[in-house]
Amino acid sequence: MRHTVDFLLTDWLHISALTDRPRFADHSAETFSQVLDACEKIARDKFAPFNRLVDTEEPRFDGEKVILPQATQDAWDAYAASGLLSAAQDYDIGGMQLPYTVELAANAFFSKASVSINASMLSVGNANLLMVHGTPLQQQVFALNEFSGRWSGTMCLSEPQAGSSLSDVATRAVPDGDGFDADPLGPRYRLKGNKMWISAGEHELTENIIHLVLAKIPGPDGKTIPGTKGISLFIVPKKLVDTEAKLTGERNDVALAGLNHKCGWRGTTNTLLNFGEGKFKPGGQAGAIGYLVGQPGEGLRCMFHMMNEARIGVGMAATMLGMAGYEASLDYARQRPQGRPAGPGGKDAAAPQVPIIQHADVKRMLLAQKAYSEGALALELYCARLVDEQHTGAAAAAKEAALLLEVLTPIAKSWPSEWCLEANSLAIQVHGGYGYTRDFPVEQYWRDNRLNMIHEGTHGIQAMDLLGRKVVMDGGAGLKLLATTINTTIDRAGQVAGLAEHGATLAAALQKLGAATKAAWSTGDPQDALANATPYLQAFGHVVLAWVWLDVALAAQAALAEGRQPADFVQGKLQCCRYLHAYELPKIDAWLAVVAARHPVCRDMQDAWF
Secondary structure, three states: OHHHHHEEEEEEEEOOHHHOOHOOOOOOOHHHHHHHHHHHHHHHHHHHHHHHHHHHHHEEOOOEEEOOOHHHHHHHHHHHOOHHHHOOOHHHHHHOOOHHHHHHHHHHHHHHHOOOOOHHHHHHHHHHHHHOOOOOHHHHHHHHHHHHEEEEEEOOOOOOOOOOOHHOOOOEEEEEOOOHHHOOOEEEEEEEEEEEEEOOOOOOOOOEEEEEEEOOOOOOOEEEEOOOOOOOEEEEEEEOOOOOOEEEEEOOOOEEEOOOOOOOOOOOOEEEEEEEEOOOOHHHHOOEEEEEEEEOOHHHHHHHHHHHHHHHHHHHHHHHHHHHHHHHHHHHHHOEEOOOEEEEOEOOOOOOOOOHHHHHHHHHHHHHHHHHHHHHHHHHHHHHHHHHHHHHOOOOHEEEEEEHHHHHHHHHHHHHHHHHHHHHHHHHHHHHHHHHHHOOOOOHHHHHHHHHHHHOOOOHHHHHHHHHHHHOHHHOOHHHHHHHHHHHHHHHHHHOOHHHHHHHHEEEEHHHHHHHHHOOOOOOOOHHHHOOHHHHHHHHHHHHHHHHHHHHHHHHHHHHHHHHHHHHHHHHHHHHHHHHHHHHHHHHHHHHHHOEEEEEOOHHOOOHHH
16 A cells, blocks of 8 residues: 555656745654654554454443543554644644645555554544634644644534534534633624534543534524524533643533444444533533634634545545555455366366456456555545645636535545445455354454435435535536646547547547536426436546546656556556546446436435335
8 A cells, every 4th residue: 555655646747846835844854754654653553453353342431431441542642743633834833834635645554454443534634614704722732732732622513413414403502601702712602403413522532622512502583593504613622721721620511312232334433412401400400501713693604614524534444444445355256276277178176276356257356346446546645646636826826726626526535435435345255154154354344334325414415515516616626627637637548559449538538527417407497407417426436536546647658657656556657547548437428328318216215104
């Protein structure tokens, strides 16, 4: 994996060019490599050896606290000590001012080693949100202590009765007395409600847990505003703190209502939390104390800063689980002897058995895994590179990067979570019956990866976001820009022997995607278009990955020609490109057919018919 990461960063994304920008001027290719080296070592030493342990020793609640294996505490401490929590932050607050692309690549090692121990994503996202939308004091007290690892963070959106429908959030926040707006930490409210599926919502790994909670506030008439307009965002610490970030000794009214017992990700506590049930009474009153973030009614706008960042993180987690399964099944296929190749005269039963990697169908399964996981890795790093461009590029380039990122974020989350899960299924298949046992790690990788199609926005939500918003916003500007970007790659491929035909295939696929998009919306009725949003998402993702692999293949061929990469390494990349175009890209015809026809079969199905 490391060779591929280095290739993508250096030969494909040309990450060292970022060091010409003032923010990254103190860095070099060497410092980037040193960061990756350090993270790879911590992941190998503190995370990977305990991946099975945290799967079998699930979090448990003894009535007072959640108990986790000591290995989880050791891993968190090592991660925090590495400084990676604040890797992309300014020097003056203890950060390293690393490009986000390098930060994401470094975090990939932890996700691959043990995705459920690596629960840092939410803490970083929580703190990053506060650095954009919080007050200077909120940043100083809460965000900086999350970046240091002293405290950790969560995001609290879903509720038992609402799920992904945030307009149905029932948690309420009311001003905490007449002087509610005089608290230096922000306007102070009292919250009451329940939140579900809160990752890392209760534990003893850190001194405090900082919850970011969505809740509805009263309107001017004192009544709750329906829908999402009344949703605001609040900082709700587990333990109350003062303006100097010292614990006051008082517990906030946030109580663990239960632990969810999951199929995978068992090393991360997943919780149901009660806010304001009265188990704890800060200041002698029931109701969890929360400090308003941003303006009233703008909770979703603030929270989407964290959610979009988390979606790239979910995509990378899915990618790395696919990569872990691929490497395990590749190793197994090289060592497992079984069967004999069939020659012109049939099989020679007296001949020795061969490793199963010599069988064509096993090669098919391994090649699919390689194409899925390495392609997904390239996609996630490309999106991270867009984030760096958005924040540090020239104005025109930054604007284009932001627009591309809007369109690609649903794909960055959904495509790896679906197809790297398929890679994990193929990894089990390569192992045969052994893959279905706990004696080998691939069944755990599948269980861990199954969550990624659900959290941070299900597949269906990503599909509706893509077809319902992203490709039609601003008159389709994002889709047009993506098409222009893809066509640039197609034009380059047209000049290269062996890749020109893939460019032509991709051009045809892109044309079909555009035509289906127009057909889906031709009636102007969202119900017509969105009934087949998920097939559209799948087709869109395959077109994007066919483009990514073609662009990577161009970089690989150039690196080979210039002597920067070995032949076998490059041939592996080229074969993945060929596989994606020959075996995967043709699938879009079936998906786009129902989209373009606005096929009503799913929409028209009636409850009674089931």
